[in-house]
Amino acid sequence: MIRLHGLTKRYGEVVAVDDVSLEMAAAQTTVLIGPSGCGKSTLLRLINGLIPADAGTVSVDGREITPAAPPRLRHRMGYVIQDGGLFPHLTGRGNVAILARHLDWSSERIRSRTSELAELVQLPVDRLEQYPNELSGGQRQRVSLMRALMLDPDVLLLDEPLGALDPMIRADLQSDLRDIFRSLDKTVVFVTHDLSEAAYVADEVVLLRNGRIEQSGSMDDLLHSPASEFARTFVQAQRSSLV
Numbered sequence: 001m002i003r004l005h006g007l008t009k010r011y012g013e014v015v016a017v018d019d020v021s022l023e024m025a026a027a028q029t030t031v032l033i034g035p036s037g038c039g040k041s042t043l044l045r046l047i048n049g050l051i052p053a054d055a056g057t058v059s060v061d062g063r064e065i066t067p068a069a070p071p072r073l074r075h076r077m078g079y080v081i082q083d084g085g086l087f088p089h090l091t092g093r094g095n096v097a098i099l100a101r102h103l104d105w106s107s108e109r110i111r112s113r114t115s116e117l118a119e120l121v122q123l124p125v126d127r128l129e130q131y132p133n134e135l136s137g138g139q140r141q142r143v144s145l146m147r148a149l150m151l152d153p154d155v156l157l158l159d160e161p162l163g164a165l166d167p168m169i170r171a172d173l174q175s176d177l178r179d180i181f182r183s184l185d186k187t188v189v190f191v192t193h194d195l196s197e198a199a200y201v202a203d204e205v206v207l208l209r210n211g212r213i214e215q216s217g218s219m220d221d222l223l224h225s226p227a228s229e230f231a232r233t234f235v236q237a238q239r240s241s242l243v
Ligand code: ADP
Pocket: 011, 014, 015, 016, 034, 035, 036, 037, 038, 039, 040, 041, 042, 043
């Protein structure tokens, strides 16, 4: 379980994350949703210890996460960003293996884990010999997901992972991602600004506004019992995209 307590992050005058306390259940998919600039990405970066908080704490299974936390704790969290964040000078296979190499895994172990993951994310293995710029956007995100899953982390953090994809590819990957989350039993935190995407993958949903939690709970509650005028307006604005 991921527990946030009084978490605050400021950039100058801007309070990007403002006194957020929240529990995200193990083996569930929690979606962070809200308009651009409401603090979703900052919250995710705080959770994986990429940036320091100004106040408050993040803990994963009772262990506090900060940028100074031992790498083995941060390795228990996989992270996928919108454009994949792959190293352009490494092939897909090289990208997937990077942390395992750093941890001195044997070539055999890396090869077998890579094959297992290619099957899981449904990427033809020959694609792994390509460099990121030779792959389609959807394939890049599949490689990025493999890299995030390589060490079999307990937690998977995804920041608008489908945001840069065109609608057909997006729909495909969305459905594959949901199956993957369900089959793996991982604690997933998924950032999106898209309500229909949230409805598709979420067990729990957290609506943010100006760095604060506006509403958290089930998608059903958000859709049918919005807790505020802002929540109602946010839902209304995107309702037409829900089927
Ligand atoms: P979201 O992911 O919901 O679009 P962000 O977490 O990226 O929102 O940003 C929240 C607020 O913090 C915004 O006002 C943004 O401009 C600000 N912010 C985020 N990162 C930085 C940064 N590195 N430097 C300055 N301001 C930042």
